[in-house]
Amino acid sequence: xxxxxxxxxxxxxxxxxxxxxxxxxxxxxxxxxxxxxxxxxxxxxxxxxxxxxxxxxxxxxxxxxxxxxxxxxxxxxxxxxxxxxxxxxxxxxxxxxxxxxxxxxxxxxxxxxxxxxxxxxxxxxxxxxxxxxxxxxxxxxxxxxxxxxxxxxxxxxxxxxxxxxxxxxxxxxxxxxxxxxxxxxxxxxxxxxxxxxxxxxxxxxxxxxxxxxxxxxxxxxxxxxxxxxxxxxxxxxxxxxxxxxxxxxxxxxxxxxxxxxxxxxxxxxxxxxxxxxxxxxxxxxxxxxxxxxxxxxxxxxxxxxxxxxxxxxxxxxxxxxxxxxxxxxxxxxxxxxxxxxxxxxxxxxxxxxxxxxxxxxxxxxxxxxxxxxxxxxxxxxxxxxxxxxxxxxxxxxxxxxxxxxxxxxxxxxxxxxxxxxxxxxxxxxxxxxxxxxxxxxxxxxxxxxxxxxxxxxxxxxxxxxxxxxxxxxxxxxxxxxxxxxxxxxxxx
Numbered sequence: 001x002x003x004x005x006x007x008x009x010x011x012x013x014x015x016x017x018x019x020x021x022x023x024x025x026x027x028x029x030x031x032x033x034x035x036x037x038x039x040x041x042x043x044x045x046x047x048x049x050x051x052x053x054x055x056x057x058x059x060x061x062x063x064x065x066x067x068x069x070x071x072x073x074x075x076x077x078x079x080x081x082x083x084x085x086x087x088x089x090x091x092x093x094x095x096x097x098x099x100x101x102x103x104x105x106x107x108x109x110x111x112x113x114x115x116x117x118x119x120x121x122x123x124x125x126x127x128x129x130x131x132x133x134x135x136x137x138x139x140x141x142x143x144x145x146x147x148x149x150x151x152x153x154x155x156x157x158x159x160x161x162x163x164x165x166x167x168x169x170x171x172x173x174x175x176x177x178x179x180x181x182x183x184x185x186x187x188x189x190x191x192x193x194x195x196x197x198x199x200x201x202x203x204x205x206x207x208x209x210x211x212x213x214x215x216x217x218x219x220x221x222x223x224x225x226x227x228x229x230x231x232x233x234x235x236x237x238x239x240x241x242x243x244x245x246x247x248x249x250x251x252x253x254x255x256x257x258x259x260x261x262x263x264x265x266x267x268x269x270x271x272x273x274x275x276x277x278x279x280x281x282x283x284x285x286x287x288x289x290x291x292x293x294x295x296x297x298x299x300x301x302x303x304x305x306x307x308x309x310x311x312x313x314x315x316x317x318x319x320x321x322x323x324x325x326x327x328x329x330x331x332x333x334x335x336x337x338x339x340x341x342x343x344x345x346x347x348x349x350x351x352x353x354x355x356x357x358x359x360x361x362x363x364x365x366x367x368x369x370x371x372x373x374x375x376x377x378x379x380x381x382x383x384x385x386x387x388x389x390x391x392x393x394x395x396x397x398x399x400x401x402x403x404x405x406x407x408x409x410x411x412x413x414x415x416x417x418x419x420x421x422x423x424x425x426x427x428x429x430x431x432x433x434x435x436x437x438x439x440x441x442x443x444x445x446x447x448x449x450x451x452x453x454x455x456x457x458x459x460x461x462x463x464x465x466x467x468x469x470x471x472x473x474x475x476x477x478x479x480x481x482x483x484x485x486x487x488x489x490x491x492x
Contacts, residue, residue, distance in 0.1 A: 004322070007318060008326060014323065015326070015327065022327070024291065025288050025291060025331070026330050028287055028288055029285075029327065029328060029331025030334035030338055031280075031335070032280050032281035032335070033332050033338075034334070034337075034339040035280055035281070036274070036339070036373055037338070037340075037366065037373075038341075038342030038346055039270065039274045040339075040369050041339065042270060042346060043271070044365050046263050046266050047266065047267055051189065052185065053125065055125070057257075058222070059219055059257075060219075060226065061190075061216065061218070061261045062074065062233060062253060063215075063216070063254045063256070064078070064212065064252065064254075067250055073096070073213060073215050074094065074213065074214060075247075076205070076206065076214070078209065079117075079213075079214070079216055081240055082216070082236060086233075086236065087232065088220060088221055088232050090220070090221045091219045092119075092216055092218040093116060093120040093123040093216065093217050094116065094216055095115070095117070095215050095217060096213065096215060097114045097193060098114075098115065100113040100172050101172050102169065103170045104169065104170035109157075111153070111157075111194040111195055112195075113195045113197060114188070114191055114195075114197070115200075115214070116197075116199055117134075117199050118134040118138055119139070121182075123218065126182065126186055128148065128179075128181055128183075129182065129183050130165050130180060130181040131148075131178070131180035133180050139199075144177065145174055145176040146179045146198065147176040147195050147197050148181070149164065149169075149182070150181075150186070150192075150195070151181060152184075152194070157194075164178050164181065169195070174201070176197060190215070190217075190258075190262055202214070210247045218255075229255045233255055285380045292324065292382065325375060325379070325382065332370055336367070
């Protein structure tokens with residue numbers, strides 16, 4: 001350790017004597033490491049971290065499929081049959097997100113809502129911080145209208161009203177009694193909502209076995225595997241197909257990990273970005289290695305003198321690697337700061353919103369990644385100069401007028417070729433992405449979109465049960481119906 005500290009002090013003094021060289025190397029590494037840290041922070045938050053639920057690995061989503069729909073929602077009668085017949089699920093809960101009208105306050109507001117079965121929060125192992133979540137009695141058809149409010153809504157819209165539980169909220173023109181407030185940490189990644197209501201009050205709720213109603217999330221029992229759950233659900237689906245051939249003959253079941261469903265569409269994009277910034281870091285390392293080769297070439301007499309005084313080759317290698325690792329750690333520290341800023345920039349400008357509840361804050365995993373990348377970078381760009389100049393020709397180098405061997409030019413040429421190759425790969429990839437993006441912008445939508453705006457009306461069926469009152473005159477004098485179709489059905 002004493003020798004290591006001496007190497008560090010000696011290396012720092014040498015780097016401070018050449019501030020221009022040191023600044024270029026540190027900035028180059030900071031940009032490369034910062035870009036990798038920013039992308040990895042998102043990859044870690046979205047793909048590597050478990051979802052913020054107790055025993056989240058046991059959570060799955062269950063979909064139906066048929067010859068026309070590869071993956072769809074579930075009918076309410078099918079869900080009830082699944083709940084009765086399953087042996088591998090501790091809970092199966094239904095849910096459907098749809099915004100609702102909140103009235104009765106200063107001004108009407110459209111808020112994000114979800115309609116769920118009574119065991120939904122039990123399935124997720126979520127308890128209310130005030131009041132309670134839904135009970136089995138409140139899950140019955142015709143039961144009293146109740147609502148659970150998210151913590152953010154309770155704080156931002158209702159001013160953290162301590163007496164909110166028990167009060168009445170008017171949602172879609174109907175009174176709902178607040179029975180609970182959810183924890184601040186709870187954000188459902190598959191449709192985060194402001195208010196949660198029983199599924200039977202979903203406007204398009206039906207007990208018709210031919211019409212899908214809701215998505216289904218389930219919790220596997222401890223020890224149950226995904227393949228076992230799929231096999232069981234296939235058996236149940238076959239049983240229902242025999243029992244209800246008119247509606248279930250062509251209906252199958254798909255069981256997927258909940259986290260896989262949540263991060264769909266993110267994985268490939270994020271790993272491509274991570275690979276791209278990895279190439280950027282390698283280009284930076286090759287550039288820095290060239291700079292270090294040039295600097296080491298100017299220090300050949302120093303290395304020859306140290307070797308003449310008895311320094312072994314390993315001692316010289318350790319000295320050179322110590323200097324490069326110090327540079328890498330300084331660059332990594334600045335890269336961590338740049339990566340933190342870059343993460344916020346990346347998330348805020350993302351074309352698709354990250355799943356709710358996903359936190360991209362720096363944590364120990366990201367810190368360990370940045371430290372590892374910094375150390376690895378130091379070894380990568382420092383190893384070639386260290387091996388090349390750690391065995392100097394003492395006689396030739398110290399001799400007056402002697403010249404050092406020119407072998408380093410071959411090593412530097414190798415790094416230049418590597419830089420050009422990696423840069424070419426990045427350039428080709430960027431060109432293909434730009435070309436694809438340009439073509440997408442030029443795709444004709446099939447109509448003239450110039451100065452065209454759209455808007456959507458939502459009127460509650462409880463207030464306008466018939467179609468005639470939902471008809472409004474359009475600008476051309478013809479009647480136009482207002483569609484009450486739910487958001488989830490539009491997506492499917």
